[in-house]
């Protein structure tokens with residue numbers, strides 16, 4: 001054990017993971033961010049982490065897609081960060097506090113964040129940007145998230161990628177895919193900086209071209225998927241991707257150097273069938289396995 005986390009909140013662990021409020025070497029850590037304080041349309045993502053964990057109990061630990069099994073790896077569920085309703089700054093500062101003295105690379109520590117709304121990804125992405133000079137950021141989402149603030153909130157869910165962009169250098173690269181909604185200016189931003197892949201093929205080719213040892217972070221907003229598969233999200237957008245496209249991406253990432261990831265914007269109560277939580281839990285299993 002390299003760090004004890006004092007304030008984490010108890011929860012049932014994700015599928016076969018160990019529940020420990022500790023950071024260990026050579027391990028992947030799940031952390032829940034139950035925060036949806038800047039949500040503009042339909043709130044409820046604060047219930048995402050526990051709904052995703054609950055839905056994981058019906059799953060197999062083995063993925064036939066990636067031919068890997070959760071049970072064969074060191075996966076720790078650290079529970080949820082202490083919730084500060086509507087207090088993005090405090091939530092983010094707490095994450096910063098518990099992770100700032102970690103050395104992700106030399107200790108082979110990985111973190112998979114589950115949200116919560118997309119603004120929670122800021123801390124985890126910054127942590128990886130600080131520790132991996134040449135980090136490549138893969139952003140899967142229906143929305144550009146490139147607004148320079150939204151509804152008076154600089155660190156809004158709608159501006160998360162713009163806030164990450166503030167910290168990127170010429171050594172970093174951003175690839176956005178699944179995008180089908182945003183302001184004209186945001187689309188112009190993507191064009192100017194050549195960050196968008198406009199077809200699945202283009203996206204796959206660009207990920208394939210990343211050198212095997214280059215560190216990659218994946219930030220996945222679940223509204224990337226079509227609302228017919230994933231209705232349980234705050235701002236659904238027609239015309240999204242399906243699970244098989246996601247698996248194509250994960251099969252490539254499995255062979256690369258994925259160093260961190262987040263899965264955000266599951267709002268389970270919006271989908272009363274519970275299917276969105278099951279879908280998100282499966283996406284979580286594949287992501288954990290691609291991180292190994």
Ligand code: MN
Pocket residue numbers: 141142143221223224235
């Ligand atoms: Mn989105």
Ligand code: MN
Pocket residue numbers: 118141143145157221
């Ligand atoms: Mn988003």
